[in-house]
Amino acid sequence: MAQKIHVRDENRGGNIKDYWPLIALVGVSALAAIAVCAGFSSFTMKSLMHVYMGVFLIVFALLKLFDPNGFQDGFAMYDLLGMRFAPYGYIYPYLELVLGLAFLSFLAPVTTYLATIILFTFGAAGVIAALQKGLDINCPCMGNILNVPLSTVTLTEDLVMIAMAFFLLFT
Template sequence: MSDNPSHKKREKNRGGELKDYWSLFSLILITAAAGTAITWNVQGGWLQWMHYFMGFFLCCFAMLKIFNLSAFADGFQMYDLIAKHSRAYAYIYPFIELGLGLSFLSFLAPAVTYSVTIIVMIIGTLGVVSALRKDLDINCPCMGSVLDVPLSTVTLTEDVGMGVMAVVMLTLTPGIM
């Protein structure tokens, strides 16, 4: 990978300031607010909120990737374990994410939705860890090519957080297990 000119070692201080992640944080805050708004007067509490948050989050992030599929695929192939070997997967991934988001929002097959989310997030986490260990300076494809956010521990936290929420929902949602 070191002979690939499309990425390089991380520049000093890149990703070191809160402003470097404002676009990501704003999307997270907006999806959290949307999840709160839709569950405000609905029974189900925080578990229901997580469900809607994940739905909005995945749909928003899929949309950013779909804006420019080719650019997303270029970035995704730099670190994702499957996309490195299959450009087709890099093109399909945003639609997997969109399908998961819509499944969360519609409560379609929750056990399958949670399980697929866990698998996708584990694969994503492993790819991010690998890229971070190599200290690669690449933009996080999670935001598509629309927003300039470096791949970092924030990306890792996002993948791990979504995986953990899916595990919590899988284990605590009544009637799932």
């Protein structure tokens, strides 16, 4: 089921309520990370970021996996690789899942950080292109389950993940 593309309604995405599902997921991911890290013998910003990114990526991968066809359809509308190679939309949630598990297990951290930087930089480029075109689509980052517009909030989410991965890489 493909999403309908049309020029952005100026009111869509202008209200905090439009982003409540994203706010809730980010907040719950942060609370889960704090709860897990509270049990660590040494609570550091690096461990908190690792756990947060792991929980965040796993939750977002799960949302995409609820409806892989719907995610792939939406993803192909703005992702630079997803537009040209349809199977990438089916692979992407598993890439997020693997990265999330790698963050939670602290497995191959440098590889995990670099893969995160590459994946989210590429994603941010697609979001920028979609925003410049004025496309009004639901953000596939939330899967096909939640109705959150693709917007600068989506771009900010990508840029924050990139910044966190860079921070982890260089600390």
